[in-house]
């Protein structure tokens with residue numbers, strides 16, 4: 029792997045770990061509000077982000093790339109409502125989609141076809157990520173501040189767990 033591609037993947041490992049950090053912060057926000065289901069959903073999301081980082085991490089080892097871990101920036105930790113917190117998550121996922129697309133551009137420019145191939149998994153994953161968060165945002169928009177609706181959605185989101193698909197490791 030050439031230096032440009034390795035640098036770009038190292039930056040993406042940092043983005044993925046920041047994603048985990050952000051979702052951990054949102055989880056803490058929901059813990060403080062007493063929404064166990066929203067909290068558990070964010071916990072699953074945090075684990076998924078660590079998996080995204082580790083998938084790049086293992087790939088670097090396979091390709092002889094040198095991993096460099098950069099400092100993770102501090103995420104926000106206050107939101108004014110569940111809708112605001114999930115909207116922040118959606119905006120973040122859109123940012124990650126752009127990061128993955130930029131990585132694809134670099135892989136193509138550098139003729140790094142193995143990395144280009146790996147990135148297909150992340151492209152598909154981002155479709156799912158934006159869809160998952162977007163659906164919750166839409167429901168929260170409908171619910172607005174209705175307490176009963178929030179409690180029902182909290183219960184619905186409690187069932188989510190994260191189990192990595194062994195075929196993708």
Ligand code: OFO
Nearest residue numbers: 044047080124157
């Ligand atoms: Fe949420 O997809 Fe990775 O960062």
